[in-house]
Structure formats: structure tokens, C-alpha cells
Amino acid sequence: MNTFKFLICLLIFTSCKEDKKVMLHDETPSSNQEIAFVTDRDGNSEVYIMNINGENLRNITKNDSLDFSPSWSRDGQRLYFYSKRDGNAEIYTVKSDGTDLTRLTNHIASDVLPRISPDGETIVFMSDRDSLSRNIYLMHKDGSNIRQLTKNTSYEESPSWSMNGEEIIFTRQLRDSLDTSHAANGEIFIINSDGSNERRLTNKVGYDSGAKFSPNGKQIAFYGLNDNNWDLFIMNADGTNLYNLTNDSIECYSPDWSADGEWLVYTAGSKGNYNIWKININTKERIQLTNTDSRNESPVWKK
Helix, strand or coil, rough: CCHHHHHHHHHHHHHHHHHHHHHHHHHHHHHCCEEEEEEECCCCCEEEEEEEEEECCECCCCCCCCEEEECCCCCCEEEEEECCCCCCCCCEEEEEECCEEEEEECCCCCCEEEECCCCCCCEEEEEECCCCCCCEEECCCCCCEEEEECCCCCCEEEEEEEECCEEEEEEECCCCCCCCCCEEEEEEEECCCCHHHHHCCCCCCEEEEEEEHHHHHCCCEEEECCCCCCEEEEEECCCCCCEEEECCCCCEEEEECCCCCCCCEEEECCEEEEEEEEEEEECCCECCCCCCCEEEEEEEECC
């Protein structure tokens, strides 16, 4: 009888351990199941957070001025963004619950598009403070030690880090010397974080931007023109094997990877009405996450 009771207790204990393992396994991805994005559903651009099903929406910035281009900290506790709440575009950080708002830059120029490095110590951003054009800058996560990474007269945008933090990808606007139109070609470039070894990754017609490395560092997603319409593209990290992922009849732009590298969250729409979608890069399954008559854009997935 004692042996029987012992076996029953052992079975119950083992079952509880297995249940705990399942619970912990389920909890791990749930901590990453949030997306930050920008929406003007309240009348002006605000940073919101929602879960990956488009539910549990909350306004993080709650300000009457423009708040734009959110970026998650690596621990998922903070968001970085730029805002015009103090008169011109400056970079701010705030906790993901909307508290502890901190201004990081203070300059008469426009400082925009912040992205934090994988080690959580350095922010890359764009600024026109050198008066040449909009170029790439770096600063410490607290806003100190600002230094310029690129310095030229070509407009640049959309900086993003490689997974190891050693490189930065970005868009540079190129203009043919014979092109007198307002439009110009935008190509994806990559540069070491110390400013060395700059090289060009794309060479296609039209403007390409919003490049992001996949979590394993092997691929890059971005958006670009295709027959006068924006689509999402994927290529290898060295620029090879480029293909059109969406090939849609509406505009698709601003992709960002899920933590497992299986999905891209992105913006899609037309004529001022844009919503947040996600697409499986293998099956091409598409799921709409927001559904308003306003602008919902610039989604970023918590890693």
C-alpha cells in the first residue's frame, strides 16, 4: 500500500512539473506579443500599443502634438520616439506604460527616427543639424555623447541596426545628374557603426526604405516602389536574392519582423486610410490588425 501511495504521489508531482513547464513555455512568447504603432484616430499622431491580434489598445503618448516612429528597447520596458511637442522634432523615451517621459535631444534642428542598439546602450537617429542634409548620428541612450556617422549632401533616412550591433542599414537618396525632377532614387546602404566600410545593398528602380534585419541576421525586409506602388521586399543580408513579398494593389510599407522571423507587421492602405497588417513570409497569409478610417502606421514588434 505504501508503495502504491508513493507511485501516485510521484505521478501527481511529475504531472504538476509538466504543467508548469507548459505554462512557462506559453508565457515566454506572450511577453513578446505586443506591437507599437502610430495612429491619428484621436485627431493627431499618437503612439499606441496593442497585442498581436489587434486587441488591448492603449495610448502611450497622449499629447496634442505629433508623436511618431516608435522603437522598442531591447528589454521591452521602454519606447523611443520623436515628437514635436516642444516646438520642433526631438527624441524622447517613455516607459511602455506611458510613464517616465524623458527628452533626449535638445537642438534647433530636427532629430528623428531613433533606434536603440542591440546592447541597449546606443541610439542611432537622423538629424539635419550639420545643415548639409539629413544624416546619421549616434548618441548614448541618455542623450549624451552625440556624434555624426555620415556627412554628405545626400538625404538619408530609416536607420536600423544589425543583430550584432556592428552595422547600420539606412536609405540614401541618389539623384542622377541628368534628373531634373523632384523625385530621386532611394537605395539601401550599410555602414559599420564606427563609420567605416560603407557599401550599397540595393540597385533597383524607385525609392527603397525602411530596411530591417531579420532576427537571425540573414535577411533584410524593406519597402520599395513596384510599378508606381509600394510593396514589401525581402533580400539576403548581402543584397542578393531580392523578391517582392506582397505584390499588392494597395500601398504596403514600414515592415518589422516578429521575434521568430516568421511574420512581418506592416502598414497597408491608400488615399489617407492606412491600417496595420501582418503577413507570414512563408505562406503569405495576411491578417488585418486595425480597422479604422484614419492612419495607422509605423508598426514595430516587441522582440
